[in-house]
């Protein structure tokens with residue numbers, strides 16, 4: 001059983017708590033300066049406190065799920081020791097910047113909100129990465145260790161990515177509603193289609209082009225829809241969205257470095 005602390009229990013911190021608490025195999029202490037953020041997760045953890053340093057005091061792994069503007073002073077105030085591992089989720093804040101304000105081993109991750117359901121995609125980097133930490137992250141999804149220089153790209157891909165996928169599901173849902181389905185039917189069918197397609201990709205090494213071909217029966221329906229995508233700027237637009245998010249992550253890194 002690991003002693004885990006989550007500092008900052010907003011969207012990301014509470015998703016990590018919900019995911020990690022499902023197994024009952026860790027002692028989780030939650031700290032947030034806002035008591036309202038602690039209330040929804042109080043029943044899932046051993047301890048909640050508005051004193052973040054107290055929540056972090058006995059933890060082997062301290063997740064700092066804090067916004068980039070506050071993470072450095074907030075981590076400094078935790079007073080962590082060299083036997084602890086700090087795991088920061090803050091977009092654009094480097095391991096060097098974190099190491100400058102703490103004695104703890106430092107790890108930077110780019111997680112996403114699917115932690116809540118054990119389906120998080122996480123990019124991990126930093127000198128404090130250990131097999132124990134990777135095992136902890138894999139309890140709530142998949143962890144991929146990357147060079148730190150690629151973390152801005154991971155921020156765009158798997159950090160921001162859920163919003164991009166929600167956008168696409170909404171577009172499919174709206175299109176189906178235009179053609180007669182009610183909202184509930186359209187939402188469920190569109191969403192399960194995403195989930196099923198993702199499962200297929202996860203369970204095969206087959207190229208994506210080949211998977212597309214397997215649905216595109218010649219003379220059938222899919223090929224007509226795919227022609228519209230291929231004649232559009234959709235692929236370029238997706239690339240531009242990822243690049244815009246990646247650039248913003250790099251800007252946040254510069255802003256954090258200026259402070």
Ligand SMILES: NC(=O)c1ccc[n+]([C@@H]2O[C@H](COP(=O)([O-])OP(=O)(O)OC[C@H]3O[C@@H](n4cnc5c(N)ncnc54)[C@H](OP(=O)(O)O)[C@@H]3O)[C@@H](O)[C@H]2O)c1
Pocket residue numbers: 007008009010011012013031032033034037052065066067068070074089090091110111112113159160
């Ligand atoms: N949301 C996502 O999908 C996502 C995905 C990947 C990575 N991230 C990263 O995760 C970090 C957190 O994002 P978020 O969306 O969870 O933000 P959020 O919802 O604003 O949560 C942050 C929480 O931390 C609290 N807080 C502020 N200062 C604190 C301090 N000194 N000590 C303890 N708690 C403090 C905030 O309270 P107040 O509201 O009172 O300030 C808030 O409850 C960001 O760096 C973001 O880049 C988020």
